[in-house]
Amino acid sequence: MPEVAKTRMKVAESEMARIMTGAEMVVEALKDQGVDVIFGYPGGAVLPIYDVLYDHQHAIRHVLVRHEQGAAHAAEGYARSSGRPGVMLVTSGPGATNSITGLTDALMDSIPVVCITGQVPTHLIGSDAFQECDTVGITRHCTKHNYLVRSIEDLPRILHEAFYVAQHGRPGPVVIDIPKDVQFARGIYSGPQNVEHKTYRPRLEGDPGKIELAVTMMASAKRPIFYTGGGIINSGPEASRLLRELVASTGFPVTSTLMGLGAYPASGENWLGMLGMHGTFEANNAMHDCDLMIAIGARFDDRITGRLDQFAPGSKKIHIDIDPSSINKNVKVDLAVVGDCAHVIAALIARWKARGCKADPGALKKWWSEIEAWRARKSLAYKHSEKVIKPQWAIERLYAATKGRDCYITTEVGQHQMWAAQHFHFDEPNRFMTSGGLGTMGYGLPAAIGVQMAHPKSLVVDIAGEGSILMNIQELSTAAQYRLPVKVFILNNEYLGMVRQWQELLHGGRYSESYSEALPDFVKLAEAFGAHGICCSDPADLDAAIAEMIATPKAVLFDCRIDKTENCLPMIPSGKAHNEMILPDSDEVSVDAAGKILV
Amino acid sequence: MNAPTAPPSPYSSAIGKSNIETHTLSVLVDNEPGVLARVVGLFSGRGYNIESLTVAEVAHAEHLSRITIVTSGTPEAIEQISHQLERLVPIHAVTDLTLRGNAVERELAMIKVVGTGTDRDEALRLAEAFRARVIDATIESFIFELTGAAAKIDQFVELVRPIGLVEVSRTGIAAMSRGKDPI
Ligand SMILES: Cc1ncc(C[n+]2csc(CCOP(=O)(O)OP(=O)(O)O)c2C)c(N)n1
Ligand SMILES: [Mg+2]
Numbered sequence: 106m107p108e109v110a111k112t113r114m115k116v117a118e119s120e121m122a123r124i125m126t127g128a129e130m131v132v133e134a135l136k137d138q139g140v141d142v143i144f145g146y147p148g149g150a151v152l153p154i155y156d157v158l159y160d161h162q163h164a165i166r167h168v169l170v171r172h173e174q175g176a177a178h179a180a181e182g183y184a185r186s187s188g189r190p191g192v193m194l195v196t197s198g199p200g201a202t203n204s205i206t207g208l209t210d211a212l213m214d215s216i217p218v219v220c221i222t223g224q225v226p227t228h229l230i231g232s233d234a235f236q237e238c239d240t241v242g243i244t245r246h247c248t249k250h251n252y253l254v255r256s257i258e259d260l261p262r263i264l265h266e267a268f269y270v271a272q273h274g275r276p277g278p279v280v281i282d283i284p285k286d287v288q289f290a291r292g293i294y295s296g297p298q299n300v301e302h303k304t305y306r307p308r309l310e311g312d313p314g315k316i317e318l319a320v321t322m323m324a325s326a327k328r329p330i331f332y333t334g335g336g337i338i339n340s341g342p343e344a345s346r347l348l349r350e351l352v353a354s355t356g357f358p359v360t361s362t363l364m365g366l367g368a369y370p371a372s373g374e375n376w377l378g379m380l381g382m383h384g385t386f387e388a389n390n391a392m393h394d395c396d397l398m399i400a401i402g403a404r405f406d407d408r409i410t411g412r413l414d415q416f417a418p419g420s421k422k423i424h425i426d427i428d429p430s431s432i433n434k435n436v437k438v439d440l441a442v443v444g445d446c447a448h449v450i451a452a453l454i455a456r457w458k459a460r461g462c463k464a465d466p467g468a469l470k471k472w473w474s475e476i477e478a479w480r481a482r483k484s485l486a487y488k489h490s491e492k493v494i495k496p497q498w499a500i501e502r503l504y505a506a507t508k509g510r511d512c513y514i515t516t517e518v519g520q521h522q523m524w525a526a527q528h529f530h531f532d533e534p535n536r537f538m539t540s541g542g543l544g545t546m547g548y549g550l551p552a553a554i555g556v557q558m559a560h561p562k563s564l565v566v567d568i569a570g571e572g573s574i575l576m577n578i579q580e581l582s583t584a585a586q587y588r589l590p591v592k593v594f595i596l597n598n599e600y601l602g603m604v605r606q607w608q609e610l611l612h613g614g615r616y617s618e619s620y621s622e623a624l625p626d627f628v629k630l631a632e633a634f635g636a637h638g639i640c641c642s643d644p645a646d647l648d649a650a651i652a653e654m655i656a657t658p659k660a661v662l663f664d665c666r667i668d669k670t671e672n673c674l675p676m677i678p679s680g681k682a683h684n685e686m687i688l689p690d691s692d693e694v695s696v697d698a699a700g701k702i703l704v
Numbered sequence: 705m706n707a708p709t710a711p712p713s714p715y716s717s718a719i720g721k722s723n724i725e726t727h728t729l730s731v732l733v734d735n736e737p738g739v740l741a742r743v744v745g746l747f748s749g750r751g752y753n754i755e756s757l758t759v760a761e762v763a764h765a766e767h768l769s770r771i772t773i774v775t776s777g778t779p780e781a782i783e784q785i786s787h788q789l790e791r792l793v794p795i796h797a798v799t800d801l802t803l804r805g806n807a808v809e810r811e812l813a814m815i816k817v818v819g820t821g822t823d824r825d826e827a828l829r830l831a832e833a834f835r836a837r838v839i840d841a842t843i844e845s846f847i848f849e850l851t852g853a854a855a856k857i858d859q860f861v862e863l864v865r866p867i868g869l870v871e872v873s874r875t876g877i878a879a880m881s882r883g884k885d886p887i
Contacts, residue, residue: 241738242741245738245741245742245745246745246749249793250792250793250794253737253738255737270793275791302793303734303796304734304793304794304795304796305793428791429787429790430784430787430788430790430791432787433780433783433784434784437780
């Protein structure tokens with residue numbers, strides 16, 4: 106056979122092998138992208154994909170959640186704890202609309218999630234067909250990007266492009282809406298090689314001139330502070346390692362947002378604790394009084410800045426971020442370096458060392474002694490009790506019991522979330538999964554399921570509130586099915602505590618609809634789901650109960666009865682500046698009318 | 705589209721209260737379904753203004769369209785708008801033509817004027833002065849076609865209003881920077 110004919114035949118053969126249905130392409134692309142777990146829920150419009158999955162259970166584990174919102178948060182938990190994109194698969198119509206909260210959550214917290222939705226067949230789109238909804242229209246505002254696949258020819262490219270877009274630049278959720286006829290259609294599959302986006306090429310390296318300038322500003326600072334955020338964690342473990350090196354070589358203090366906890370270790374020498382609305386006194390005062398703020402992968406969110414016109418009034422600000430739209434959005438900065446955190450920090454360290462820079466030792470010493478004075482106020486202190494479990498103490502005991510273990514924490518939203526951030530100390534990135542930007546009650550349990558899928562041998566604890574846990578309690582059934590030993594540690598104050606706290610501070614103690622009446626018996630509820638239930642209300646029993654929880658080899662629902670009216674402090678009341686915090690020992694709390702309208 | 709009218713918030717920065725400016729943004733996009741909805745949705749979702757918007761394919765083989773948007777806001781808001789547009793995945797480039805200065809901007813308008821007798825003469829005289837062309841005429845009406853800067857069209861419309869203006873249709877602005885370089 107002549108050479109030409111041979112090669113032609115080879116091509117034909119390999120193309121034959123690559124000819125497959127759209128549904129097969131979806132599974133093939135998942136495998137090519139290294140996906141080993143997906144979270145999903147079947148329905149009419151994704152049946153062809155589920156049919157293919159049936160034959161690939163060894164390669165791709167499908168976790169059947171109990172509600173599509175759970176699939177989205179599980180995908181988020183998987184992504185945040187592993188650094189790999191989370192993948193979910195849901196049907197058209199209600200499957201897609203049930204995913205919206207989770208997608209929005211992933212968008213706000215910049216989490217790479219690929220969400221595949223089924224759609225009614227192309228010829229029915231627009232006809233109000235059964236379980237039809239305008240998925241790309243509805244998800245346009247809650248995804249980084251989305252696609253409606255109109256023909257089988259486009260499918261392989263879109264599948265791989267979606268993974269690229271979800272992970273590159275500032276990460277985020279991407280929806281691929283696939284009509285059922287496209288899932289059945291046959292076409293030629295192509296792998297992920299060379300799939301880049303035509304135009305979407307986020308900048309990784311910082312501008313060298315600006316890095317030089319940043320180093321100069323850092324070298325002459327008298328009261329510097331690093332203000333770090335989730336961008337460092339999103340950038341990958343190398344960014345956290347480099348941050349530690351940068352902090353060590355400069356000797357500057359470092360604080361972090363909720364999203365960035367663990368990037369710099371809480372046990373590190375230069376750690377000030379979290380900043381912002383429920384941040385420490387030392388972190389917020391250092392932010393207020395600094396002369397140079399170096400923001401890395403943080404976005405000047407309103408929970409962080411408090412009153413903007415009194416935000417760090419005497420400071421110069423450097424902002425390092427991969428997303429140019431984050432720069433000058435809320436706070437005008439003096440120097441912006443657009444780039445990936447790891448790349449930019451590496452360049453800063455290299456130039457700092459090459460130029461032989463040293464922080465002004467006299468000034469830095471004075472700055473640290475001011476910080477020590479703030480620290481001495483012990484803003485996270487609380488009154489321990491022998492009679493009732495204080496929530497802060499419960500978190501401390503949980504921390505003590507899990508210290509040194511391979512442990513991941515997720516949370517729901519409310520006071521317990523802030524207590525977890527304040528009293529559980531994170532020494533590594535990717536260990537704390539919490540809904541920061543959207544503040545989604547119901548996030549923690551499904552997220553814990555996602556984390557446990559990524560880390561089957563690790564201890565995964567959802568620090569929950571009795572209100573939030575009921576928002577996605579059905580996922581306990583998922584945990585039971587897959588024998589996932591997730592621990593749900595409920596700080597049960599019988600109140601939508603954070604709402605109660607705001608009503609106390611802002612609405613004169615008028616507790617409208619914030620008491621959790623008719624709560625279930627959580628121990629029986631656990632048993633009904635095939636999990637183990639524990640209830641503890643006596644401080645003397647707490648350590649033993651926590652030990653029991655950790656030792657139980659299956660899912661546990663731990664009803665920890667705490668002081669019902671404890672407030673989460675310290676706190677910057679809405680509309681106030683960093684140096685106007687309410688401390689545990691302050692008596693008068695006033696919030697003006699302008700502050701009341703804020704959330 | 706409306707500007708946000710929320711009460712001034714203590715979170716909002718006092719520094720941001722500078723002058724409202726009008727800028728023309730030239731946005732090169734992939735001509736794919738939904739791209740215009742993304743752009744328009746971004747403006748409504750984030751409370752930005754659109755004063756005019758034009759869109760058409762400009763390179764058929766490459767599937768590229770150009771969207772020209774006239775928007776208004778503080779310089780900080782307009783910088784934000786540009787960056788937010790750049791974040792949209794199908795967008796290739798965003799150029800603030802006003803910031804670059806030196807752009808030519810043109811708009812086409814059709815203007816229907818109804819009248820008889822001396823009103824007709826007056827309308828034609830104005831049209832000649834503004835170099836508007838007659839593209840339709842009946843015994844009682846004219847449709848004028850006028851191309852030019854938006855301000856010139858505004859002026860013509862105001863002048864023919866008392867004569868018998870009944871309808872205006874405008875394309876919105878197309879714009880390009882002067883000189884040999886593409887934007
Ligand atoms: C889905 C959703 N609905 C409403 C809210 C508003 N919200 C914030 S915290 C909170 C109370 C949470 O109560 P609980 O889970 O018991 O936590 P606690 O504050 O008592 O620790 C509410 C209702 C929210 N964040 N998310
Ligand atoms: Mg509660």
